[in-house]
Amino acid sequence: MITRPSSIRPGRLNEAELIRLRQKRLKEIHMWTVIREILMYICFISVLYMVVYSNPYSNAFLQANHLRKYFLNSRQADLDLTEVSTIDKYWQWLGSSFVDNLRAQKWYNGDPPRNLSGFINDKSHRLIGWATMRQLRVKPEQCRIVSTCHADYSFFNEDKHSYTPTWLNETSRMSDSPVEKAFTYQSSDELDTFIYAGTYASYGSGGYVYEFRGGFIDVRNNISRLHALGWIDEKTRAVIIQLTLYNPNVRLFTAVTILAEFLSTGGVFTSARFEPISFDAFTSRSQLLCTIIYMLLVVYFMWIELRSFIELKRKYFYHFWSYVQLGLIVCSWTSVGIYTWRYNECQRIGQLFSETNGYVYINLQFASYVNDLLTYLLGFCCFFGTIQLIRLCRFNPRLCLFVHTLKHSAKELLSFMFMFAIMFMSFLCLFYLLFMSQLPECASLLGTAQMLFEMTLMKFDAHDLSEAAAFLGPFCFSLFIVFVVFICISMFLSIVVDNFRRVRATLDDQSDGIFSFMLERFQRWTGWKKMTEEDMNAERNERLRAGQYYHPADMLSKKVDELLYALDRIYMDQARKF
Known part of the structure; x- marks a missing residue:
């Protein structure tokens, strides 16, 4: 009786060919891993750039540049704030330039500014509430040579007493007059202000405040009276003017801070910050979609890092790229928190504005600090995401010459x-x-x-x-x-x-790595590179290793066995019938 033949084993390869085939198989597996990682990272970096660079607004610089020229008045030499060097020149700029620009005046043809209540003189920016002018002073100190002297500002020698006008006598009475109120010290809780860092010192959050409230004539008279009463004297170390503007044309808020530092040496140094802020969380659906995709990718990276930490444990913190990934994850989630806070702040400001018709004081100093923090976080996200391009270069040693x-x-x-x-x-x-x-x-x-x-x-x-x-x-x-x-x-x-x-x-002396293998496979797939005889022999050996190729001599014995097996089945079927 003829039995069923067993499977035929292919011809054996020598040891060198087996090693070469094994390396080729590993390269193919590694190639698809590299392709998957590169595609994932290209998708991630593209979404990251869309999220980061869609956050700034194109009109932010133009608006800040306009307000800088408008308030500093650098086009007039006698009223240029950047050229102020004495107290008298500062009063001149304050009364002749700043106050005039703070209220909407007549148009160029003499028409009154109708429907522009609350706007400044450029007719484009709405003043949110009113502007404030806060002064910080120092206590007098006894000197050895002269009777009294006045040191530089610090948090320890800041004067926090309330005075009557002309700074002669202390008082505990709170006056309703805006001029007399400017000689009364107020804390940060009453003013809703924060510490401000200047060029020569960091100034406290309290101070003596004058509010630019009322009509144009009233404000000008109050400034003249403060000048006559010596509101700024030798004990003054800083005068900070703060106001909040809103441009409805481009939907941008602007926090304006104008600082004048009065040093103990007698000099006056001025600086200003104009920070455009947008409280819109998302300006378009595409930005929202990119943000969602970006955070999903961040969650995926968190899962990868968690697996790596569980596997490596303490050794996880020995790798440089671990800190890069952690920095990217932390900055991304912190940015999401600031985005959420900014949306809530927008809702709060909008509600206050609608309830008071814009006649409420809103200090955006803290909001500008948080907005700066958001800018820093987005910058670090972009930095951590871009620097990982160096990590992709590890697949080709020639691209890692810098690191090596x-x-x-x-x-x-x-x-x-x-x-x-x-x-x-x-x-x-x-x-x-x-x-x-x-x-x-x-x-x-x-x-x-x-x-x-x-x-x-x-x-x-x-x-x-x-x-x-x-x-x-x-x-x-x-x-x-x-x-x-x-x-x-x-x-x-x-x-x-x-x-x-x-x-x-x-x-x-080394091979080019996986990139060269990928390039060779791509050239063969597109037909740019034809297979040589050596490559054909290598492919035949690979098929032989996989059991897909048989030599014709080996195939003859297999076909004879199959023929005998078929005849045996026919004979057994005929015998069973008889």
């Missing part, structure tokens, strides 16, 4: 940085002590360090150093150029170039 070069030169660069820090600190002390009173760049250690870094980049003005000191200026400058620019920078470049040459020589 830094790894090979890490010890040498650390030694060089230690030596460079000592050299730079020595020149920092030298320039600061020699030119702290001659050059404005050397007025502080931070400014001196910035000037030296600019000199390292060959951005300097040697004429100022020569005027500051005829001999020491050019001499110290020459020493810095020789030791720091010529020697230290040359050493840094030599270290980097030498390690780059070594890394590149090492990579030349």
Whole structure:
């Protein structure tokens, strides 16, 4: 009786061919993993850019630039706030420029400003409530040489007493007059204000406040009376003007803060911030859709990071990319929280505006701080998301030359940085002590360090150093150029170039990695590259390994066995019938 034949084994491959086929199989598996990761990341980075760059508004700069020129009045030399250097000039700008621009005046043809109640003089921005002017003062101190002196501002020597007009006698009575009320100290809870960071100091949240309320004539008379009563004197250290504007044409709020710092040395320094804010959570459906997709991808990354943490445990924090992913996740969820708060704030402001017809004071100082925080978070999200492009370069060693070069030169660069820090600190002390009173760049250690870094980049003005000191200026400058620019920078470049040459020589001896394999498969798939005889033999061996190819000699014995098996079945069927 003929039995059923067993499966025929294909021909065996040698050990080298098996290793080569196994590597090819691993490359194919790795290739699809790489493609999936690249496509996922391209989708993520595209959605991230859509979310981040759709948040700013194109009219924000134009609006801030217009208000900056409008209030600072830089086009008139006698009323330019940036050129104010004395108290009298500040009063002149306040009474002749700021007050005139704070109320809508007649049109160019003499017509009255109808339906423009609450608008400023540019006829485009609605004043939310009224503007406030807050002063911060210091306590008088006893000096050894003269009877009294007045120190710089700090939170510890801030004057928090209430006075009668002209600052002569203390009082505890709260007056209803806006002029007399300006001599009464009010806390941050009463004013709804916060700490403000200026150029020379950080100022407290309380102070003596005058509110620009009433008609144009009343406000001008009050300012003249405050000037006559000496509301700003030698104890004044800061005057902060704050107002909130709304432009209905572009639906943008603007928090305006104009600061005048009165230093103990007698100088007056002014600065201003114009921060456009939009409380709209989403401006279009596409932005909402992109935000939803982005947060779903963030949730997916959280799941991946959680699996990695469970698998690696403590070793998870040893990897650099773990901190990048954590930073991206934290910044993303914090941005969602700020978006939610901004939407609620928009609803609150809209309700107050509708209930009071716009005649309510709304301070957007805290809102501007939160909006700045949102901008920082979006910037870090974009940074963390973009820097991960370097991680994708790990699939091709040639694209990771930068990372490999830094790894090979890490010890040498650390030694060089230690030596460079000592050299730079020595020149920092030298320039600061020699030119702290001659050059404005050397007025502080931070400014001196910035000037030296600019000199390292060959951005300097040697004429100022020569005027500051005829001999020491050019001499110290020459020493810095020789030791720091010529020697230290040359050493840094030599270290980097030498390690780059070594890394590149090492990579030349290696294969190009998975990218080359992917490129070869793509060229074959599109027909740009034809298969050689060696490639055909490799593919035949692969099919042989998978059991898909048989040699004709092996196929003959298999066909004979199948024929005998069929005859045996026919014979058994005939015998069963008889």
